[in-house]
Amino acid sequence: xxxxxxxxxxxxxxxxxxxxxxxxxxxxxxxxxxxxxxxxxxxxxxxxxxxxxxxxxxxxxxxxxxxxxxxxxxxxxxxxxxxxxxxxxxxxxxxxxxxxxxxxxxxxxxxxxxxxxxxxxxxxxxxxxxxxxxxxxxxxxxxxxxxxxxxxxxxxxxxxxxxxxxxxxxxxxxxxxxxxxxxxxxxxxxxxxxxxxxxxxxxxxxxxxxxxxxxxxxxxxxxxxxxxxxxxxxxxxxxxxxxxxxxxxxxxxxxxxxxxxxxxxxxxxxxxxxxxxxxxxxxxxxxxxxxxxxxxxxxxxxxxxxxxxxxxxxxxxxxxxxxxxxxxxxxxxxxxxxxxxxxxxxxxxxxxxxxxxxxxxxxxxxxxxxxxxxxxxxxxxxxxxxxxxxx
Amino acid sequence: xxxxxxxxxxxxxxxxxxxxxxxxxxxxxxxxxxxxxxxxxxxxxxxxxxxxxxxxxxxxxxxxxxxxxxxxxxxxxxxxxxxxxxxxxxxxxxxxxxxxxxxxxxxxxxxxxxxxxxxxxxxxxxxxxxxxxxxxxxxxxxxxxxxxxxxxxxxxxxxxxxxxxxxxxxxxxxxxxxxxxxxxxxxxxxxxxxxxxxxxxxxxxxxxxxxxxxxxxxxxxxxxxxxxxxxxxxxxxxxxxxxxxxxxxxxxxxxxxxxxxxxxxxxxxxxxxxx
Amino acid sequence: xxxxxxxxxxxxxxxxxxxxxxxxxxxxxxxxxxxxxxxxxxxxxxxxxxxxxxxxxxxxxxxxxxxxxxxxxxxxxxxxxxxxxxxxxxxxxxxxxxxxxxxxxxxxxxxxxxxxxxxxxxxxxxxxxxxxxxxxxxxxxxxxxxxxxxxxxxxxxxxxxxxxxxxxxxxxxxxxxxxxxxxxxxxxxxxxxxxxxxxxxxxxxxxxxxxxxxxxxxxxxxxxxxxxxxxxxxxxxxxxxxxxxxxxxxxxxxxxxxxxxxxxxxxxxxxxxxxx
Numbered sequence: 055x056x057x058x059x060x061x062x063x064x065x066x067x068x069x070x071x072x073x074x075x076x077x078x079x080x081x082x083x084x085x086x087x088x089x090x091x092x093x094x095x096x097x098x099x100x101x102x103x104x105x106x107x108x109x110x111x112x113x114x115x116x117x118x119x120x121x122x123x124x125x126x127x128x129x130x131x132x133x134x135x136x137x138x139x140x141x142x143x144x145x146x147x148x149x150x151x152x153x154x155x156x157x158x159x160x161x162x163x164x165x166x167x168x169x170x171x172x173x174x175x176x177x178x179x180x181x182x183x184x185x186x187x188x189x190x191x192x193x194x195x196x197x198x199x200x201x202x203x204x205x206x207x208x209x210x211x212x213x214x215x216x217x218x219x220x221x222x223x224x225x226x227x228x229x230x231x232x233x234x235x236x237x238x239x240x241x242x243x244x245x246x247x248x249x250x251x252x253x254x255x256x257x258x259x260x261x262x263x264x265x266x267x268x269x270x271x272x273x274x275x276x277x278x279x280x281x282x283x284x285x286x287x288x289x290x291x292x293x294x295x296x297x298x299x300x301x302x303x304x305x306x307x308x309x310x311x312x313x314x315x316x317x318x319x320x321x322x323x324x325x326x327x328x329x330x331x332x333x334x335x336x337x338x339x340x341x342x343x344x345x346x347x348x349x350x351x352x353x354x355x356x357x358x359x360x361x362x363x364x365x366x367x368x369x370x371x372x373x374x375x376x377x378x379x380x381x382x383x384x385x386x387x388x389x390x391x392x393x394x395x396x397x398x399x400x401x402x403x404x405x406x407x408x409x410x411x412x413x414x415x416x417x418x419x420x421x422x423x424x425x426x427x428x429x430x431x432x433x434x435x436x437x438x439x440x441x442x443x444x445x
Numbered sequence: 446x447x448x449x450x451x452x453x454x455x456x457x458x459x460x461x462x463x464x465x466x467x468x469x470x471x472x473x474x475x476x477x478x479x480x481x482x483x484x485x486x487x488x489x490x491x492x493x494x495x496x497x498x499x500x501x502x503x504x505x506x507x508x509x510x511x512x513x514x515x516x517x518x519x520x521x522x523x524x525x526x527x528x529x530x531x532x533x534x535x536x537x538x539x540x541x542x543x544x545x546x547x548x549x550x551x552x553x554x555x556x557x558x559x560x561x562x563x564x565x566x567x568x569x570x571x572x573x574x575x576x577x578x579x580x581x582x583x584x585x586x587x588x589x590x591x592x593x594x595x596x597x598x599x600x601x602x603x604x605x606x607x608x609x610x611x612x613x614x615x616x617x618x619x620x621x622x623x624x625x626x627x628x629x630x631x632x633x634x635x636x637x638x639x640x641x642x643x644x645x646x647x648x649x650x651x652x653x654x655x656x657x658x659x660x661x662x663x664x665x666x667x668x669x670x671x672x673x674x675x676x677x678x679x680x681x682x683x684x685x686x687x688x689x690x691x692x693x694x695x696x697x698x699x700x701x702x703x704x705x706x707x708x709x710x711x712x713x714x715x716x717x718x719x720x
Numbered sequence: 721x722x723x724x725x726x727x728x729x730x731x732x733x734x735x736x737x738x739x740x741x742x743x744x745x746x747x748x749x750x751x752x753x754x755x756x757x758x759x760x761x762x763x764x765x766x767x768x769x770x771x772x773x774x775x776x777x778x779x780x781x782x783x784x785x786x787x788x789x790x791x792x793x794x795x796x797x798x799x800x801x802x803x804x805x806x807x808x809x810x811x812x813x814x815x816x817x818x819x820x821x822x823x824x825x826x827x828x829x830x831x832x833x834x835x836x837x838x839x840x841x842x843x844x845x846x847x848x849x850x851x852x853x854x855x856x857x858x859x860x861x862x863x864x865x866x867x868x869x870x871x872x873x874x875x876x877x878x879x880x881x882x883x884x885x886x887x888x889x890x891x892x893x894x895x896x897x898x899x900x901x902x903x904x905x906x907x908x909x910x911x912x913x914x915x916x917x918x919x920x921x922x923x924x925x926x927x928x929x930x931x932x933x934x935x936x937x938x939x940x941x942x943x944x945x946x947x948x949x950x951x952x953x954x955x956x957x958x959x960x961x962x963x964x965x966x967x968x969x970x971x972x973x974x975x976x977x978x979x980x981x982x983x984x985x986x987x988x989x990x991x992x993x994x995x996x
Contacts, residue, residue, distance in 0.1 A: 463875075
């Protein structure tokens, strides 16, 4: 076996073993217990983040949740009142905005109205003192990247919203940042254009291989684009994880409610793998809680199916329905008076009594006041269990 | 960083002191026991006594305020009518021509306004005095009112007018119940601006005042040429207090009317910009 | 088509406003022009313009007037731009702005009168200089005192429009500039200043035109050393009673004003922002 093949095997092994490569390399951006207060107002509370180079991160949350504040702390527009912000391992709390190796795509673009498209994109390189020819090359390259080559001489006020967006991206990238910060960049665009830009942004990020930190309040956008999502509320990171993790295993009521649509009910874990809600016991896949612990139960509308009354785990009455193109959104009420959102493929009749069914693994359990670390540990233990089963 | 901020503050203070130095200088010397704006001979109210005993200056102050109130009231009425006329015009060309004509007196140097009004009154055979001064003040105040009222009209909700029409309001009802209440902050702002323009005017009045009639500015001008009297300082101090109260009143009214602090100050800015 | 009702209404508005336009805007200008172009007995003549353009004194006076107006504008601009910029950074800027506006509400004559006391030979400034052993100077009735007082009077009118245009700039643009690597000064030079040019132009307009026509300050402070176009007009109308030549200079002043306005016109954004 030659050396090259040997090394490749090791790389393969480490990957398959799920070794954490993050521990060996320094994160590009790190927040250590960062807080921010205005007067007596605590905007951010003890934030810890570790962002790896080359990934697409999203800070997701409602307005006022602190997501844009985090972005401004990273870019340097704000200085933390507590804790440290690190860039490639060095504390950068006091490094001014213009000296950081990152650039921002602003929410309403922040394009200079007194300059045309070319000069906007050329702004960063010309501040750096690049030669005229280099600037021209750089701008051309950037405009190609965002597909605006023909627009170099246009004035900013002649551009559509989507084009302005592209110029803002090109301008930020023209500085060769190691991290690109995007502050709700797509929120002003219409639905179709937004979808298109989501795809393109993702593509640009993968092509350039730099770190993106994307701020949005749109959970669909976050799920579609990100490698990793931080869900924010009230100045606190509620949960972080891959889009799948966050969608499938929300840690608490807020996350379950904010990400996708959810039916959230109060329940009791009677024993391992047995949960009680709406007056009945159901088999599920969660374990490790105190006997009879009060929990919240989450069932996603798309995981629910309507069936005959005899086959249903619950019996519900159809209350309302609306056609959504690829499915019917149905509101049904069970005998306890709980309201259920169901996505069904077939049309129903209002007032009809039907059965409601779901699989044990579609029941997600959320404990009250569970910390993120405990939550992660619990999830990991399930994964170990399932691995055991496979083995 | 800290050093820079300090320099900025020093500069701000420097300009503010420069702006207020002459004003406070006047006020301080109004209390001088001596008779000149030089050397300090001790504190005294005597110049205020002289001021109130001087019937001529009191008559002039009364005249000045009378002219200011009458001219700004009449200018508010005519200016509002003008703003309504311009607002209702459909053709953009006619609108622009009228707006340009409207602004002629705003941008013209006051010497030109004064000289040309003097020719006008002479040609018409109008004798110079109270009426000619009043007419001139109305004339240069009208465009200010128009400029204050017009933006209010443009901001007015169109569906408000349409629904009033739909409900059968006639011309007069429409004006008094719908339009005037909406634009009243603009009219008020215009009135205040016209009032202060009138109080402050010197050059136009100087040309059209004739011999018998005088306003405060003209009187100060002629007295200052003869030599300074601290009576004028006492008057200045009192005028300063009046101005201060008016600024505060205007600020409160305009901010409350606009329901938004920024707007209020902008209204004031727009008005002062035209000077 | 306008309804009859609407026509009635428009007529009702037009009568007072139209009368004002005719009588106090159009008629005075026409009369001024007419005066400058006619002889005593009403015949057309260019003689007044010939006198004006043929006289070295008048041309020099015009040049001086423009030169001093330029100096006054320059001085106020240099003082006002940093002031407007710094005011805009303050926390309660509307309040501070009010303090800038307040002196403009004080009668112009009273402020000028104050300078007579400040600058006279035994006045406060000379006493102050005396403390350093400087011999009392004749400060009043000099070109410098004229420039000082005129600039003092005009500063607020320069600060206000510049402040306005600075306040209108989206603060995000300065943030974007910093974000792209520009420091504070580069941001000021490349982003903030170009975007505030409309305010600078408005300020130049608001200061330059009145400065051309000052006559009260030239008499009280300048001691007739500086003769401006305004002084000449006042003298011809009220002292020598030569209205025809006075009107001619008036027409010249109007032409100068129009040229100034064309030069400082805000081309790009005329439609988007009128006043306030």
